[in-house]
Amino acid sequence: MARIIVVTSGKGxxxxxxxxAAIAMGLAKKGFKTAVIDFDVGLRNLDLILGCxxxxxxxxxxxxxxxxxxxxxxxxxxRCNQLYILPxxxxxxxxxxxxxxxxxxxxxxxxxxxxxxxxSPAGIERGANLAMYFADDAFVVTNPEVASVRDSDRMLGILxxxxxxxxxxxxxxxxxxxxxxxxxxxxxxxxMLSVEDVQDILSLHLLGVIPESKAVLSASNSxxxxxxxxxxxxxxxxLDIVERYLGEDKxxxxxxxxxxxxxxxxxxx
Amino acid sequence: MSLLNYFKTTKPNSAKLAKERLQILVAHERSSRNQxxxxxxxxxxxxxxxxxxxxxxxxxxxxxxxxxxxxxxxELNIVLPEPPQS
Numbered sequence: 001m002a003r004i005i006v007v008t009s010g011k012g013x014x015x016x017x018x019x020x021a022a023i024a025m026g027l028a029k030k031g032f033k034t035a036v037i038d039f040d041v042g043l044r045n046l047d048l049i050l051g052c053x054x055x056x057x058x059x060x061x062x063x064x065x066x067x068x069x070x071x072x073x074x075x076x077x078x079r080c081n082q083l084y085i086l087p088x089x090x091x092x093x094x095x096x097x098x099x100x101x102x103x104x105x106x107x108x109x110x111x112x113x114x115x116x117x118x119x120s121p122a123g124i125e126r127g128a129n130l131a132m133y134f135a136d137d138a139f140v141v142t143n144p145e146v147a148s149v150r151d152s153d154r155m156l157g158i159l160x161x162x163x164x165x166x167x168x169x170x171x172x173x174x175x176x177x178x179x180x181x182x183x184x185x186x187x188x189x190x191x192m193l194s195v196e197d198v199q200d201i202l203s204l205h206l207l208g209v210i211p212e213s214k215a216v217l218s219a220s221n222s223x224x225x226x227x228x229x230x231x232x233x234x235x236x237x238x239l240d241i242v243e244r245y246l247g248e249d250k251x252x253x254x255x256x257x258x259x260x261x262x263x264x265x266x267x268x269x
Numbered sequence: 270m271s272l273l274n275y276f277k278t279t280k281p282n283s284a285k286l287a288k289e290r291l292q293i294l295v296a297h298e299r300s301s302r303n304q305x306x307x308x309x310x311x312x313x314x315x316x317x318x319x320x321x322x323x324x325x326x327x328x329x330x331x332x333x334x335x336x337x338x339x340x341x342x343x344e345l346n347i348v349l350p351e352p353p354q355s
């Protein structure tokens with residue numbers, strides 16, 4: 001039986017796909033067979049972030065429509081043999097995803113996979129609703145910025161009312177906060193909401209803080225999930241997040257400003 | 270004096286402002302999250318009926334919906350104008 005994780009945020013551009021790619025790779029590298037699914041029908045991008053865009057033959061909608069089998073559509077990652085990607089369709093038909101179709105695919109994946117990561121599109125339309133509907137855990141990706149925090153709160157409302165667990169009166173979806181693009185320097189100057197501020201407002205369990213990092217753009221440029229860049233702060237932050245999610249007790253990092261002196265700054269990569 | 274003020278005044282803390290705005294907004298949105306969608310229309314129609322008999326302002330009427338496990342309550346509040354002074 002697989003555990004289904006939805007990576008959601010409401011607002012666009014906060015780092016959902018970056019997070020999905022990193023978390024999925026992280027779980028796979030820990031030895032768990034993991035599938036990551038792109039729910040952004042019409043605006044496929046997870047393939048690009050994972051660097052497998054040229055290997056896409058069949059997609060999510062092909063499988064739902066019975067035009068391909070799940071095994072034909074799943075792309076096996078070349079760096080980690082425990083990671084598989086199910087790309088979104090580029091069709092413009094937004095209604096291509098159905099609850100029955102998605103449910104059937106998740107059920108089939110559950111037989112052989114340990115974790116299924118659902119990369120939600122922005123917004124609150126069909127793709128986003130279906131990405132979260134079957135979830136056991138929700139990773140709410142939030143930036144320390146008013147619009148993102150508000151939208152995250154909105155998503156929490158939807159998670160607690162419009163999921164399968166809510167409809168069946170099961171235990172609610174476990175919700176976790178991932179605060180990304182965090183800049184401790186600006187927080188200290190009073191220019192940016194702090195971790196505590198965001199937690200006060202959203203009252204969510206903090207899974208980790210991902211610092212703003214130049215390495216994230218470089219990683220997406222090359223199609224390498226950021227978690228594979230173990231030198232970067234952001235890569236380490238995602239590794240911490242995966243380990244905390246798996247139950248390890250890791251103290252939070254990257255919340256306070258780097259206390260390295262001039263010497264440290266000069267020689268930092 | 271003015272020079273002293275220049276050194277005293279620090280930059281306004283915009284993060285604090287952001288937090289205050291968000292706390293108010295989020296509290297408001299949470300309270301209206303489970304409200305039925307007909308509430309604004311109901312409020313509008315009630316206002317029209319009352320205005321047939323009494324002259325009241327748009328904001329003199331408030332409709333509040335609350336629900337818990339036990340029951341759902343619809344709270345209606347109408348502020349009547351002060352009677353004319355004789």
